[in-house]
Amino acid sequence: MITLPDFSHEIRLGGRVAGIDEVGRGPLAGPVTAAVVVLDPAAIPAGLNDSKRLSARRRDALLALLVDRAEVSLGWASVEEIDRLNIRNATFLAMTRALAGLAPVDHALIDGNALPPDLPCPATAIVKGDSKSLSIAAASIAAKVGRDAHMMALSRQFPGYGWERNAGYPTAAHKQALLDIGVSPHHRRSFKPVHNILYQDKSITS
DSSP states (O other), X not given: OOOOOBSHHHHHHOSSEEEEEEEOSSOSBSOEEEEEEEXXXXXXXXTOOOGGGSOHHHHHHXXXXXXXXXXXXXXXXXXXXXXXXXXXXXXXXXXXXXXXXXXXXXXXXXXXXXXXXXXXXXXXXXXXXXXXXXXXXXXXXXXXXXXXXXXHHHHHHSTTSOHHHXXXXXXXXXXXXXXXXXXXXTBOTTSHHHHHHHHXXXXXXX
């Protein structure tokens, strides 16, 4: 049985409650992106859900409504920060940057099982929160649409990897392109498939 997200967590907490979610932990290329959304209880768009359960067209339509009716902020951590900090800490950095883009909130609901350190407000981690909390679901949509648009733009600068289709995730075609074209400046060098190619190239030429 598929459950739909609701507003019960936000109602129980009261005050300004933000939903936080990220996208882009698993790709071989591109930044990790986090979004924070504070919904207006009187103007919640119908149809909010985990972004993975929505079509791209529906996500775009819902984000337009969210920008009009809610408070939305995106935060990013770069490929360089991912390689330096590791993906977990870079994700936390993107979340804190997104949160800093809004006026202070009373509580944050965060998708997952861990909380970023040094948050400026109390927070609760909710496993599979994008399917349980409307605020987190809204954040999942904003993060997904924002990152997909960024990867689409990068795909025009660095064609051949299929980022306009795979958003940097390790599809078979993307991994083959790495072998055929090589590693771009936007690939995560700390991720094993990319690291292995760089290491092999170094071994062959040394």
